[in-house]
Amino acid sequence: MGRSIATIKDVAREAGVSISTVSSVVNGNKPVSEDLAARVRDAVQRLNFQPNHMARSLHAKRTQTLAYLTPDITNVAFLRTFKAIEATAHARGYSVFLLGTDGSVKTTEEAIDRVIGLRMDGAFFTMSWALAQTELRLHRLADRGIAMVGVSGSYNLPEIDCFLRDEEGGGYQVGDYLARLGHRNILCVGPLSSRAADMRWGGLRTALAAGAGEAKLTMAATEGYTAGAAYDAMQAAIGARAGFSAVVAFNDAIASGALAALADNGIEIPAGVSFVSFGDAHMDFHRPQITSVTFDEEGIAALAANRLIDRIEGIVTAPPAHERLPLKLSIRPSSRRIDS
Amino acid sequence: MGRSIATIKDVAREAGVSISTVSSVVNGNKPVSEDLAARVRDAVQRLNFQPNHMARSLHAKRTQTLAYLTPDITNVAFLRTFKAIEATAHARGYSVFLLGTDGSVKTTEEAIDRVIGLRMDGAFFTMSWALAQTELRLHRLADRGIAMVGVSGSYNLPEIDCFLRDEEGGGYQVGDYLARLGHRNILCVGPLSSRAADMRWGGLRTALAAGAGEAKLTMAATEGYTAGAAYDAMQAAIGARAGFSAVVAFNDAIASGALAALADNGIEIPAGVSFVSFGDAHMDFHRPQITSVTFDEEGIAALAANRLIDRIEGIVTAPPAHERLPLKLSIRPSSRRIDS
DNA sequence: ATGAAAGCGCTAACAA
DNA sequence: TTGTTAGCGCTTTCAT
Numbered sequence: 001m002g003r004s005i006a007t008i009k010d011v012a013r014e015a016g017v018s019i020s021t022v023s024s025v026v027n028g029n030k031p032v033s034e035d036l037a038a039r040v041r042d043a044v045q046r047l048n049f050q051p052n053h054m055a056r057s058l059h060a061k062r063t064q065t066l067a068y069l070t071p072d073i074t075n076v077a078f079l080r081t082f083k084a085i086e087a088t089a090h091a092r093g094y095s096v097f098l099l100g101t102d103g104s105v106k107t108t109e110e111a112i113d114r115v116i117g118l119r120m121d122g123a124f125f126t127m128s129w130a131l132a133q134t135e136l137r138l139h140r141l142a143d144r145g146i147a148m149v150g151v152s153g154s155y156n157l158p159e160i161d162c163f164l165r166d167e168e169g170g171g172y173q174v175g176d177y178l179a180r181l182g183h184r185n186i187l188c189v190g191p192l193s194s195r196a197a198d199m200r201w202g203g204l205r206t207a208l209a210a211g212a213g214e215a216k217l218t219m220a221a222t223e224g225y226t227a228g229a230a231y232d233a234m235q236a237a238i239g240a241r242a243g244f245s246a247v248v249a250f251n252d253a254i255a256s257g258a259l260a261a262l263a264d265n266g267i268e269i270p271a272g273v274s275f276v277s278f279g280d281a282h283m284d285f286h287r288p289q290i291t292s293v294t295f296d297e298e299g300i301a302a303l304a305a306n307r308l309i310d311r312i313e314g315i316v317t318a319p320p321a322h323e324r325l326p327l328k329l330s331i332r333p334s335s336r337r338i339d340s
Numbered sequence: 341m342g343r344s345i346a347t348i349k350d351v352a353r354e355a356g357v358s359i360s361t362v363s364s365v366v367n368g369n370k371p372v373s374e375d376l377a378a379r380v381r382d383a384v385q386r387l388n389f390q391p392n393h394m395a396r397s398l399h400a401k402r403t404q405t406l407a408y409l410t411p412d413i414t415n416v417a418f419l420r421t422f423k424a425i426e427a428t429a430h431a432r433g434y435s436v437f438l439l440g441t442d443g444s445v446k447t448t449e450e451a452i453d454r455v456i457g458l459r460m461d462g463a464f465f466t467m468s469w470a471l472a473q474t475e476l477r478l479h480r481l482a483d484r485g486i487a488m489v490g491v492s493g494s495y496n497l498p499e500i501d502c503f504l505r506d507e508e509g510g511g512y513q514v515g516d517y518l519a520r521l522g523h524r525n526i527l528c529v530g531p532l533s534s535r536a537a538d539m540r541w542g543g544l545r546t547a548l549a550a551g552a553g554e555a556k557l558t559m560a561a562t563e564g565y566t567a568g569a570a571y572d573a574m575q576a577a578i579g580a581r582a583g584f585s586a587v588v589a590f591n592d593a594i595a596s597g598a599l600a601a602l603a604d605n606g607i608e609i610p611a612g613v614s615f616v617s618f619g620d621a622h623m624d625f626h627r628p629q630i631t632s633v634t635f636d637e638e639g640i641a642a643l644a645a646n647r648l649i650d651r652i653e654g655i656v657t658a659p660p661a662h663e664r665l666p667l668k669l670s671i672r673p674s675s676r677r678i679d680s
Numbered sequence: 681a682t683g684a685a686a687g688c689g690c691t692a693a694c695a696a
Numbered sequence: 697t698t699g700t701t702a703g704c705g706c707t708t709t710c711a712t
Binding site (some may be wrong): 016017018019020021030031032033036055057058059128192 | 681682683685687688689690
């Protein structure tokens with residue numbers, strides 16, 4: 001146990017060469033005679049040498065670490081994004097920290113402090129509401145030359161690359177679909193004061209207006225994004241006899257709470273009511289399967305990761321791009337045609 | 341943007357003091373006259389100085405970073421553990437990397453490489469099967485003085501502190517409960533060659549033997565831990581008319597696949613069959629609610645995190661402890677009494 | 681092709 | 697109390 005870790009110096013001594021020669025061999029960036037190179041490789045092997053990352057970073061002023069900030073590390077969609085980001089990052093030699101913000105400004109600030117403190121090279125942001133509140137302080141990162149990109153979420157920050165979802169388009173697809181099935185009274189369950197919600201419900205409303213003369217949209221507002229809140233909101237809506245033939249849930253967590261409330265009231269899907277969700281592919285095994293708006297998390301993640309690293313490494317210097325990636329409506333048996 | 345980041349030197353110049361004075365003020369470990377201290381704090385403020393973590397670590401030979409290795413970063417139970425670990429770690433000044441191993445030896449090795457490469461101070465391991473396979477190579481960490489503790493999972497590694505779950509006790513509770521309800525034919529869905537499975541089914545069997553003279557345990561083996569695999573296994577068991585009155589699922593992912601298969605075959609819970617799961621509290625909103633074995637993830641995580649850090653900081657030097665923390669059976673409406 | 685030496689930003693002896 | 701200085705382990709000129 002006492003055996004201390006081998007340094008480049010130890011390797012140099014062991015191989016009988018200078019430390020700069022060792023460095024050249026290890027990094028393979030400077031020509032070295034085969035003879036010495038072999039001896040160095042040998043010594044590295046014997047001593048189990050691994051370059052000290054701290055020393056390297058200190059010199060390079062780069063740490064090869066990134067951060068992924070997201071409001072809820074428990075949300076499967078974000079996790080899938082993280083995983084994909086990590087894969088790309090690892091492939092390019094970067095490690096990434098998963099930092100939860102709990103959707104609170106304070107925790108977000110702490111996370112940002114951490115990014116700065118650890119001198120991370122870049123950060124991915126889930127473009128959520130709390131983040132937008134923090135926006136003003138994001139310059140702290142920019143000032144220090146820390147690269148940033150936005151993923152998922154709905155807020156577009158003009159200063160940075162953003163790879164977001166076409167929420168409006170997604171909402172439109174849902175509305176269009178429901179309208180075609182003959183639905184005229186739709187209950188939306190989800191948070192009220194969220195940009196994402198505005199866009200989703202907005203798209204929905206547009207489609208309804210276009211496709212189905214008279215249509216009514218009722219809101220069942222949840223406090224926050226939890227299944228519990230959705231359960232309560234749904235119970236309230238049922239109690240109020242809101243009179244709806246279809247329910248649209250803001251996301252899978254919301255969906256699962258709403259579905260539970262529906263079940264507890266003996267309302268069956270799709271017989272009693274049709275159900276659609278903005279899904280995180282969380283509920284593949286729910287029965288009946290839920291029609292939902294899905295998204296290529298992995299694709300967007302790879303895009304974002306490569307862009308961030310390209311910025312860091314100076315490969316891309318163009319002005320920030322703002323992309324809205326398409327959502328797809330996966331139709332499953334949770335909705336049915338009704339007679340008007 | 342071009343503005344480079346302030347170093348301790350800049351602060352020293354700005355405040356008109358020596359760098360060691362700045363250091364003392366920043367770290368508050370050496371007495372400094374109020375006059376100079378104030379000037380330093382001012383300069384720090386003005387220059388927005390934050391000590392360079394790399395430089396610090398280089399000197400300290402400590403990075404204040406930890407790793408949490410787990411087979412599936414998508415599993416809610418592990419994530420909750422991670423979150424709790426992170427909370428404790430942050431409170432004590434450490435950051436933690438979430439590293440997925442996909443339950444594969446190769447990926448686990450890569451994760452270990454990363455731990456070494458980044459010179460992390462310690463690592464949490466989910467004591468899974470793949471990890472046990474890697475066991476022999478874990479000495480690479482030990483050799484370098486990297487602290488380790490095991491959490492969750494079932495494998496006890498004698499060399500390190502382990503905070504595991506009392507799987508057998510959990511299994512026993514399930515068996516006891518089911519036996520009391522009169523069940524004599526029980527189907528177990530889950531992986532076959534897993535230590536955790538052995539222990540869970542073992543406890544179950546013991547309880548059955550103790551409580552219910554003749555009882556039959558049938559295995560529906562899944563390949564891996566996915567809901568998809570469970571769905572297939574359950575379908576097969578139903579097809580084989582295995583004749584069971586109760587199903588016990590290995591975990592929530594398995595449960596969700598099995599439940600889907602049951603539903604697709606028109607078998608209702610608990611009317612058609614009783615259902616119990618080793619749960620990750622993933623399914624609070626499933627209907628009917630599932631009786632399940634639950635666990636205090638947060639508690640174990642805090643325990644493990646504090647222990648790991650205590651080891652790193654030399655606060656604890658006692659020989660490795662091996663604790664098995666109790667599981668609790670949360671009874672919900674998914675099981676019913678049957679007549680024998 | 682090889683090596684000596686100067687930092688990278690910080691901490692901690694050691695002097696003053 | 698304050699300042700000077702020698703590293704921590706590595707990369708990278710710059711000589712040789």
